[in-house]
Amino acid sequence: MSRSHRSVIPGFGLSLGLTITYLSLIVLLPLSAAFIKTSGLTWEEFKTAVFSPRVLASYRISFLASLAAASLNCVFGLVVAWVLVRYPFPGRRVVDALVDLPFALPTAVAGIALTALYAPNGWIGQLFEPYGIKIAFTEIGIFIALTFIGLPFVVRTLQPIIEELEPEFEEASASLGANRWQTISRVIFPQLLPALITGFAMAFARALGEYGSVVFISGNMPMRTEITPLLIITKLEQYDYAGATAIAVVMLIASFALLLIINLLQKWSRRHHAV
Amino acid sequence: MSIIARNITKTFGAYTALNDVSLDVPEGKLVALLGPSGSGKTTLLRIIAGLEFSNPGSGRIDFHGTDVTDIPAGKRGVGFVFQHYALFRHMTVAENIAFGLTVQPRRERQSTEKIQARVKELLKLIQLDDLGARYPAQLSGGQRQRVALARALAVQPKVLLLDEPFGALDARVRKELRRWLRHFQREIGITTVFVTHDQEEALELADQVVVMNNAKIEQVGTPQEVYDQPASPFVIEFLGNVNRFAALGHPLPGAGPDVIYVRPHDVDIQRHYEGEHGVRVRVQHVFSAGNYGRVALVRLDNGDTVDAELSRVRLTELGLAAGDEAFVVFRHIRLFPSGAFAERDVADGDSTPALVDAGKGI
Numbered sequence: 001m002s003r004s005h006r007s008v009i010p011g012f013g014l015s016l017g018l019t020i021t022y023l024s025l026i027v028l029l030p031l032s033a034a035f036i037k038t039s040g041l042t043w044e045e046f047k048t049a050v051f052s053p054r055v056l057a058s059y060r061i062s063f064l065a066s067l068a069a070a071s072l073n074c075v076f077g078l079v080v081a082w083v084l085v086r087y088p089f090p091g092r093r094v095v096d097a098l099v100d101l102p103f104a105l106p107t108a109v110a111g112i113a114l115t116a117l118y119a120p121n122g123w124i125g126q127l128f129e130p131y132g133i134k135i136a137f138t139e140i141g142i143f144i145a146l147t148f149i150g151l152p153f154v155v156r157t158l159q160p161i162i163e164e165l166e167p168e169f170e171e172a173s174a175s176l177g178a179n180r181w182q183t184i185s186r187v188i189f190p191q192l193l194p195a196l197i198t199g200f201a202m203a204f205a206r207a208l209g210e211y212g213s214v215v216f217i218s219g220n221m222p223m224r225t226e227i228t229p230l231l232i233i234t235k236l237e238q239y240d241y242a243g244a245t246a247i248a249v250v251m252l253i254a255s256f257a258l259l260l261i262i263n264l265l266q267k268w269s270r271r272h273h274a275v
Numbered sequence: 276m277s278i279i280a281r282n283i284t285k286t287f288g289a290y291t292a293l294n295d296v297s298l299d300v301p302e303g304k305l306v307a308l309l310g311p312s313g314s315g316k317t318t319l320l321r322i323i324a325g326l327e328f329s330n331p332g333s334g335r336i337d338f339h340g341t342d343v344t345d346i347p348a349g350k351r352g353v354g355f356v357f358q359h360y361a362l363f364r365h366m367t368v369a370e371n372i373a374f375g376l377t378v379q380p381r382r383e384r385q386s387t388e389k390i391q392a393r394v395k396e397l398l399k400l401i402q403l404d405d406l407g408a409r410y411p412a413q414l415s416g417g418q419r420q421r422v423a424l425a426r427a428l429a430v431q432p433k434v435l436l437l438d439e440p441f442g443a444l445d446a447r448v449r450k451e452l453r454r455w456l457r458h459f460q461r462e463i464g465i466t467t468v469f470v471t472h473d474q475e476e477a478l479e480l481a482d483q484v485v486v487m488n489n490a491k492i493e494q495v496g497t498p499q500e501v502y503d504q505p506a507s508p509f510v511i512e513f514l515g516n517v518n519r520f521a522a523l524g525h526p527l528p529g530a531g532p533d534v535i536y537v538r539p540h541d542v543d544i545q546r547h548y549e550g551e552h553g554v555r556v557r558v559q560h561v562f563s564a565g566n567y568g569r570v571a572l573v574r575l576d577n578g579d580t581v582d583a584e585l586s587r588v589r590l591t592e593l594g595l596a597a598g599d600e601a602f603v604v605f606r607h608i609r610l611f612p613s614g615a616f617a618e619r620d621v622a623d624g625d626s627t628p629a630l631v632d633a634g635k636g637i
Binding site: 174175176178182186191 | 324326347349350353354355357359361363364374375379426427430
């Protein structure tokens with residue numbers, strides 16, 4: 001950095017160095033370890049480890065449940081964020097604090113609580129039991145747990161954006177003759193979309209890796225309700241380290257690809273912010 | 276299209292924004308709502324627009340003889356320009372301008388070609404022909420202001436309403452835009468109401484100035500009327516600089532001293548004075564930069580400060596310096612009875628002698 005462009009805050013070089021070292025130690029190194037460990041397998045071994053029917057079934061449930069949970073969170077997270085920003089009501093601060101609970105709660109506690117609620121003899125589960133609908137120990141249970149832990153990501157990314165969204169925009173739209181639906185779909189929603197995509201991506205990523213809250217409620221039936229993180233743990237317990245990391249690598253690449261796509265989507269939806 | 280507002284009252288909780296206000300805006304005129312913040316001017320504009328509604332049961336708004344009191348903004352045929360423009364960030368300039376045309380019900384909506392032609396026409400009008408594809412973030416403040424105006428005009432409103440239209444612009448751009456708006460309003464002859472807290476802007480731009488204070492209208496008149504014949508102390512103090520003195524003499528029982536106002540440009544400074552109406556003063560400071568010479572003086576009889584404005588030629592002639600003693604003569608004064616008698620008809624003195632004759636020395 002040249003002397004003529006000195007920033008107010010000193011130590012740019014030092015802090016950049018620190019950032020890179022830190023990221024390498026904390027993020028990059030463990031990730032590459034997964035790749036290195038996996039490389040100990042032959043191609044055939046790798047294929048059996050990651051494409052066996054049981055593992056494939058776990059990818060399916062993990063990705064589908066995470067996608068569904070993140071999508072549902074987008075809908076209700078948007079509503080929650082909107083209400084919390086726009087409508088002053090008694091107890092708003094308490095409700096606002098509640099949103100963070102899934103962040104703060106140990107995931108195992110969440111898992112046990114949800115299982116207790118949704119088990120066939122639980123408060124909510126018993127309401128559905130007579131109709132033959134099981135929630136806990138099925139895909140629906142996984143979906144509920146993942147929705148629970150993903151909600152704060154959507155709400156917290158949307159809140160500041162909604163706060164910035166002056167009611168003037170709605171008034172401008174209305175004064176130009178737009179009806180409510182047109183105002184929502186053409187004026188408000190497009191301005192929230194980038195943040196919504198970010199929230200979706202974060203909720204989705206979190207759901208993919210979630211373990212603690214799911215294992216209790218899912219029942220862990222092979223081929224049906226076994227999530228990928230659980231399979232990794234199972235492999236580790238059998239001392240199959242290479243097999244475990246092989247699955248981890250697949251998850252890693254898949255998540256990375258998905259996040260990349262989401263980022264591109266976001267860049268596209270944000271194009272107008274470029275100056 | 277003329278606008279008539281009758282007996283409008285608006286409260287927000289315990290706060291009264293408008294207290295039984297009535298206003299007539301003649302067709303084709305450019306009217307300024309002028310007042311300090313909290314005077315209710317923006318609320319009145321928003322009620323005219325239909326973005327806000329007066330208290331239930333109070334008031335009535337007519338557009339050209341039609342009652343529109345309960346009709347929302349989108350159906351009143353008004354164009355509203357917001358203080359911070361409220362341009363849609365995710366739409367290009369052209370899309371912003373076209374917005375009002377594209378949200379019309381399908382039956383009434385014009386063809387895409389017609390809409391595009393109209394947008395092109397408006398872009399030309401606001402002199403931004405080549406910037407239709409830009410996003411608002413890529414425009415300067417003055418350009419955004421004009422886009423907001425074009426967007427409001429696209430739907431061919433009968434009335435144009437502007438909330439602090441030049442508030443967020445720097446001084447030079449503001450001046451240019453003001454002139455442009457004036458010219459443009461004359462050309463299309465649309466009834467226009469704008470809100471401002473800047474008296475210079477109101478006096479320069481408007482056909483009619485509505486001075487507001489404390490949820491009420493203080494005075495309505497042409498710029499010259501409100502400046503030369505202010506109806507209340509508030510109006511004279513709000514419109515430009517003014518010297519304020521307590522009148523001597525004998526106020527009516529129960530009231531404080533009456534108040535005398537003199538505009539700085541009605542203060543004449545003389546080195547030597549022989550008459551009986553001169554007031555002895557000492558020069559405190561001479562400001563000689565700017566369009567006028569300004570002199571700050573202190574009265575020797577009571578210590579009040581007096582500001583005077585005179586031409587630079589006259590200032591050079593006088594050759595005043597701080598510490599000099601001189602005389603001032605008030606060419607034109609205005610007297611308002613104070614306190615309990617504030618509602619009494621305004622006494623109006625044309626010159627100093629008249630007041631002295633009335634038994635009230637200055």
